[in-house]
Amino acid sequence: MQFGYTIIYVPEVEKSLQFFEQAFGFKRRFLHESGTYGELETGSTALAFADHQLAEMNFKTGHVAAHASPQPLGMELGLVTDDVHAAHARALRYGAQELAAPNSKPWGQIVSYVRCPDGTLVELCTPVGA
Numbered sequence: 001m002q003f004g005y006t007i008i009y010v011p012e013v014e015k016s017l018q019f020f021e022q023a024f025g026f027k028r029r030f031l032h033e034s035g036t037y038g039e040l041e042t043g044s045t046a047l048a049f050a051d052h053q054l055a056e057m058n059f060k061t062g063h064v065a066a067h068a069s070p071q072p073l074g075m076e077l078g079l080v081t082d083d084v085h086a087a088h089a090r091a092l093r094y095g096a097q098e099l100a101a102p103n104s105k106p107w108g109q110i111v112s113y114v115r116c117p118d119g120t121l122v123e124l125c126t127p128v129g130a
Contacts, residue, residue, distance in 0.1 A: 004046070009049075010050070017031060028040060037049070081126065082127075087112075096115060096122070098112075099121070100112055109127075
């Protein structure tokens with residue numbers, strides 16, 4: 001078994017790709033001509049976005065749209081950086097909502113939380129043990 005990708009269902013794939021490119025510096029790998037599916041270059045495991053229409057096709061009983069939920073979903077993307085403060089500020093500049101400002105944890109890691117315009121919960125953190 002190998003972890004292949006994470007797909008986040010969003011209202012507008014293009015806007016989510018643009019946000020992650022601008023706010024976090026990822027490069028676009030692919031956007032389907034339909035605009036309903038796209039991926040970012042994130043290393044060996046792809047971060048992908050799919051339109052809610054695709055979720056409706058896949059999940060006949062429905063799904064929770066992160067952007068429509070008043071609270072973030074019970075899962076997060078962890079993005080590791082040496083400068084959490086700068087990454088956090090940049091995410092806010094491009095439209096993220098601050099959930100928790102950068103904070104030093106007892107184990108020495110600096111961690112913050114933002115909610116992206118599409119509802120995705122992102123943890124920004126320094127490497128563990130750095």
